[in-house]
Amino acid sequence: MHDLLVNQTGRSLQSEFGLSATDYTVLAELSRDPDSPLRMMELARVLGWEKSRVSHHLSRMARRGVIARNECLDDGRGAYVTITPAGRAAIEAAAPHHVEDVRRLFLDHLTPGQTALLAEISDTVIEHISRL
Template sequence: MHEEFGLSGADYTILAELTRVPGGQLRMLEFARTLGWEKSRLSHQLTRMAKRGLVERIECADDRRGAYVAVTGEGREAITAAAPRHVDDVRRLFIDHLTPGQITLLAEISDLVLERIDATG
């Protein structure tokens, strides 16, 4: 990913999440929770990405302590270019090695884990 598209795993994770949400932006604290990252880790990563034009920070008009992070046009282009390769890699390295029954079981386990995470916040 890094050599071909200039994106680290963390870059890809952030861009993928931002491009999934309506409007392409999230509040910093909510984003850190969504990723399961400490706020300082997210802040450092976003600073590096902002310098490269992939994301931007937007001050929250109604809460001076809050800020949003938003994907830029350049960030959207980067994730759009890298996503097909990422999907191919996941399929080649992971999915293609599982039987249909294992994939079904994996989906059931993932659903259970996600339900538990949602229930506990």
């Protein structure tokens, strides 16, 4: 189910906004606090990605101008990642459409009870995984 939803919403993001599902995920995370850049390793941790995956994906996004990577002055091995004005415009344009897709493809088909149960199950699984 997860893969089907991600694939369908990803196709829509790509065709209408030129963003892959992973682009959207990165931009959404970076837009949470645009005044506070994230260390690349912190972004990798939050997304649950390997360092190499983050590095390669961010390189592609930087070439397109939607994110910027800046050296960490106090640690030459690290880098900060920020969303650019083009990235902010992209996520602001895509977000309402993405939310509508998620509602149309997923939430609209659940009863209030099913939604509450899904939230309870999700919280339990997330809590367990967070302790690992």
